[in-house]
Amino acid sequence: MKLALDGMGGDNAPKSVVEGALLALEQIPNLEIQLYGQQEKLDPYLKMHDRLTVIHCEEVVEGTDDPARAVRRKKDSSMARMMDAVEEGKADACLSAGNTGALMAGGLFKVGRIEGIARPALATTLPTLDGKGFLMLDLGANADARPEHLLQYAIMGDIYAKKVGGLQKPRIGLLNIGTEDKKGNDLTKAAFALLKEADLNFIGNVEARDLLDGVADVVVTDGFTGNMVLKSIEGTAGALFTMLKEAFMSSTKTKISAMLMKNNLRDLKNKMDYTEYGGAGLFGLQAPVIKAHGSSNAKAIFSAIRQANTMVEHTVISTITDTVRHLEID
Amino acid sequence: MKLALDGMGGDNAPKSVVEGALLALEQIPNLEIQLYGQQEKLDPYLKMHDRLTVIHCEEVVEGTDDPARAVRRKKDSSMARMMDAVEEGKADACLSAGNTGALMAGGLFKVGRIEGIARPALATTLPTLDGKGFLMLDLGANADARPEHLLQYAIMGDIYAKKVGGLQKPRIGLLNIGTEDKKGNDLTKAAFALLKEADLNFIGNVEARDLLDGVADVVVTDGFTGNMVLKSIEGTAGALFTMLKEAFMSSTKTKISAMLMKNNLRDLKNKMDYTEYGGAGLFGLQAPVIKAHGSSNAKAIFSAIRQANTMVEHTVISTITDTVRHLEID
Numbered sequence: 278m279k280l281a282l283d284g285m286g287g288d289n290a291p292k293s294v295v296e297g298a299l300l301a302l303e304q305i306p307n308l309e310i311q312l313y314g315q316q317e318k319l320d321p322y323l324k325m326h327d328r329l330t331v332i333h334c335e336e337v338v339e340g341t342d343d344p345a346r347a348v349r350r351k352k353d354s355s356m357a358r359m360m361d362a363v364e365e366g367k368a369d370a371c372l373s374a375g376n377t378g379a380l381m382a383g384g385l386f387k388v389g390r391i392e393g394i395a396r397p398a399l400a401t402t403l404p405t406l407d408g409k410g411f412l413m414l415d416l417g418a419n420a421d422a423r424p425e426h427l428l429q430y431a432i433m434g435d436i437y438a439k440k441v442g443g444l445q446k447p448r449i450g451l452l453n454i455g456t457e458d459k460k461g462n463d464l465t466k467a468a469f470a471l472l473k474e475a476d477l478n479f480i481g482n483v484e485a486r487d488l489l490d491g492v493a494d495v496v497v498t499d500g501f502t503g504n505m506v507l508k509s510i511e512g513t514a515g516a517l518f519t520m521l522k523e524a525f526m527s528s529t530k531t532k533i534s535a536m537l538m539k540n541n542l543r544d545l546k547n548k549m550d551y552t553e554y555g556g557a558g559l560f561g562l563q564a565p566v567i568k569a570h571g572s573s574n575a576k577a578i579f580s581a582i583r584q585a586n587t588m589v590e591h592t593v594i595s596t597i598t599d600t601v602r603h604l605e606i607d
Numbered sequence: 608m609k610l611a612l613d614g615m616g617g618d619n620a621p622k623s624v625v626e627g628a629l630l631a632l633e634q635i636p637n638l639e640i641q642l643y644g645q646q647e648k649l650d651p652y653l654k655m656h657d658r659l660t661v662i663h664c665e666e667v668v669e670g671t672d673d674p675a676r677a678v679r680r681k682k683d684s685s686m687a688r689m690m691d692a693v694e695e696g697k698a699d700a701c702l703s704a705g706n707t708g709a710l711m712a713g714g715l716f717k718v719g720r721i722e723g724i725a726r727p728a729l730a731t732t733l734p735t736l737d738g739k740g741f742l743m744l745d746l747g748a749n750a751d752a753r754p755e756h757l758l759q760y761a762i763m764g765d766i767y768a769k770k771v772g773g774l775q776k777p778r779i780g781l782l783n784i785g786t787e788d789k790k791g792n793d794l795t796k797a798a799f800a801l802l803k804e805a806d807l808n809f810i811g812n813v814e815a816r817d818l819l820d821g822v823a824d825v826v827v828t829d830g831f832t833g834n835m836v837l838k839s840i841e842g843t844a845g846a847l848f849t850m851l852k853e854a855f856m857s858s859t860k861t862k863i864s865a866m867l868m869k870n871n872l873r874d875l876k877n878k879m880d881y882t883e884y885g886g887a888g889l890f891g892l893q894a895p896v897i898k899a900h901g902s903s904n905a906k907a908i909f910s911a912i913r914q915a916n917t918m919v920e921h922t923v924i925s926t927i928t929d930t931v932r933h934l935e936i937d
Contacts, residue, residue, distance in 0.1 A: 364716045405704040406846055417784055420792035454747055454834040460830040462750035503833055504784040505815045508841035512816030516736055517847050520878065524871040534867035541854040541861055550848065601901030 278307060278589040280582060281359035281368035284314025285337045286375025288572050291315075295322035295492065296467065297578025302326050304579070305586055311362055313355035321511065334358045340571070344378025360387040363564045363607035370565035370585040372556065374573045384566040385558045388507035391594070394600035396422065397561030399432045399500070399568070400437065403510070410554050412438055413452075413488075413496045417504035419557065424463035424467035427451070427497050428475060432604075433560040433597050434495035435477055442494065442585065443517030450483035450493030453500060457482065459501055464499060472497070485509075514549050553577070564594060608637060608919040610912060611689035611698035614644025615667045617703025618902050621645075625652035625705065627908025632656050634909070635916055639752065641692055643685035658855075670901070673709025678716065686710065690717040693894045700895035700915040702886065704903045711748055714896040715890045721924070723806070723931035726752065727891030729830070730767065730885035733840070735821035740884050742768055743818075743826045747834035748889065754797035756859065757781070757827050758805060762934075763890040763927050764825035765807055772824065772919035779812035782832060794829060801829070815839075844879050865918050883907070885914030894924060899928030919925045 282298055284291045291314055296485040298310050309328045312319065313525045316333040323331065336354035338347045348357045356375055362368040364387045371388075374382050381399065390397060400414035414430045415422065422430075431449050438447035451469055458469065460482055471478045481490045485506050498506070521542075525535035535542070547553065552575075565588040569581040588594070612628055614621045615877045621644055628640050642649065646663040653661065666684035668677045686705055687776040694717045701718070703710050711729065720727060729745035742759045745752065752760075761779050768777035781799055783791045788799065790812055802809045813822045815836050828836070841922045851872075855865035865872075877883065883906075886899040895918040899911040918924070 339833050406850065420784060452835070452840075454750060454831055462829075467829075484838055484842075486838035486845070488839070489842055489846035501784055501793075501833055502832060503796075504840045505782070506788070508784075508814055508816035509818070509836045510843045512814075512819055513840045513843035514847060516819035517844060517875075517879070520875050521851075522738065524868065524875055527871060528677055529869055530867050534864040535865075537860050537864035538854065541857060545847075545854055549847070 278310065278370070278586050279309045279368045280291045280598065281313065281362040281371040282377055282582070283355045283359050283371070283373035284312045284319050285355040286373040289574060290374060291319050291321050293573055293575045294411035294578055295319060296575035297573070297582060298329065299326065299404075299410055300575060300579045302328050305583065308582070308586055311359070311368055311458065314360045315355075324533055332358065338376050338379050340376050341563050342376055342379060344376060344382050345378060347379035347513045348383030354371055356383060357387075362454040363388050363566075370567065372567040372569060372581055372585050374569035374578065375570055377568055378421070380566065380568050381559055383485040387563045388564050388566055391563055391598050391601060392559055394429055394433075395563035396426045396429070397559050398433065400434060400558050401551065401557035403488065403507070405489055406556065407491050408548065409491055410560065410596050411479045411488065411491060411494055412442070412497055413498070413503060413507070414560060415498065415503050416557065417500040419500045422464065424464060425473050427464070427468040427499065427603070428471045429479055429561070431440045431472055431475065431479070431497045432494065432600055434497060435594050436600060437558070437588075437593055438494050440593045440596060444494055446478040448480045449477045449495045449497065450480050450516050451496035452496050453482035453601040454484070454505065455482060456484055468497070486489070505536065511533070518546065522559065543558035553580060558584070558588070561597070565589060609639045609641065609915050610698070610915055611641045611643065611692040611701040612912070613685045613701070613703035613705055614642045614649050615685040618702040619904060620704060621649050622652050623903055623905045624908050625649060626905035627903070628659065628906060629654055629656065629910060630894065630909045631912040632658050635913065638912070638916055641689070641698055643688045668706050670706050672706055672709060673928065674706060674712050677706060677709035678713030686713060687717075690714065693718050693896075694729050696925065699919045700897065701916050702899060702911055704899035704901055704908065707898055710896065710898050711889055712861050714892050718892045718894050718896055721884035721893055721928050721931060723886065723934070724759055724891035726756050726759070726761065727889050729887050729891045730764060731783070732870070733818065733837070734879055734881050735819055737821050738878065739821060740881075741818065741821060741824055741826055742772070743828070743837070744890060745828065745830040746837050746887060747830040749830045752794065752829035754756045754794060757794070757798040757829065758801045759891070759931070761802055761807055761809070761825065761827045762930055764827060766930060767888070767890065767918075767923055768824050768927050769922045770926060771844065771917045774824055776808040777824040778810045779807045779825045779827065780810050781828050782812070782815065782828035782836065783812035785810040785812060786814055798827070815856055819826060847881050848876065877909050883910060886911035888914070888916065888918070891927070895919060
């Protein structure tokens, strides 16, 4: 599989991107990487590899660039060029840890929607207590959604969970404010009816408070709510870790306690770190467009590359395309 | 101030309700409590007090009762009777730790909306790292909301934060998926415009991930989103405490660590416990209708009673009524 990689995206680019790429080339036999970026910035971290090609680009899409315009205006940026490679059929998938909005806008514009998919959705795997994780979408690609969009999110999530997660019958849950069938707002009530009729293992409404317990394998929601819930989980975990750190540093006694717990606390933090599960995918495009977390280290980049690779190897996109086409005929 | 109290509501009723009531009578000089419930169940915990009246009721609204019907059908329930007392002017406020939906439905039906308030909202104070907390509404009284409802929530929250929280210029934030002015879904974009024009200290959009840092004093959102965020915070905190407990119990070394941290961990858990800040209020009704957390202990009931008392003493309801009337004339 051929991956186009944005060498300049993310807080730790290009170092962690290059290191992650080299790690992936070592671990994944059939992977070929086209690395886009400013040659002089990439050089210090590069090692020769027969499945690695470096393509120099002059420009870089910054985190502060206007998402809607960045990729169109910065034609010779690493992000634009990696998407050109997909558009021109030179790469099977692309990946960036840079500006999320620019990647989404560029993905729509250059890679393009699958015919029949009304709205692409941003999807990621979030951690659960049992370490298996669950896929949630949409996380904010579209702030507003209609019931039929949520159905399409569910279909795409189902295929991903089967093909990439290896699940036979992924449990599809609708994120809602109560587990009872009749609960919700106008959107979720209508989406519930559609999901119930669909050829999916729909387990009904799931509540935000049960997500980390692994109540479903795929959780479907509109982008506004998904983004809210994602950031609430992040914010709460962050605040608790801050409070915990303060508590551990508050006296000699607690500092000894911290020393004794050091490894366990690191494990706990890793368990909540969803970058371990790979990046976020913009589902519904004609090729995998993967967004690695902005703060990705080499390992997180590697996870995201592996995820892109699995999506290509397991024909996620063509399965979505066929499924949606089939639905239209019916 | 005269409080009508549901003696039978909540997981620890009637014990913790009676104990909380007795504690409140001790601490709040002008408080009179009318305690509604099954006399024989209340008796074991009761002590004589000259400002406490006990009114026997035959029925109890259960947590499993249909919210819309419970109060209408169970006419002689402690919850229905305490709201009758408010409706008939015998009490200034009412409080229950029982069925939230039934309390909301009954509140609308018996206590009634303030004229000009389109939708009452469920509001509660959530914890922040600095211990000050912030008020969030709506937490789920209405799953769907229009922009003008969000404006009314902001006005009510502002008055509450001034009168009860003692703030001069409460910072009003709109919960959104980004801090930039143009961010959001159709609802928040329209609400932003209304809030900007209003006579409020509107600080703009706030993100879910910054809530526990105390980014605003009053956070306004639709009931669906508010409920989601509330439950995400609860669920994440719960999952992390579970993981932390497991980590502390995993070996002899970590058990020693846990012993050394015991008091600090309890403090941390208390800090995240929003029942310490009082109950949830159904704002927009003609009298304070307070919902204490279902798992309330005596201290949480006491906090909620103190909150109801402050709302009455500081004329929150009449200020909301006057403010809304004034807006209608403009």
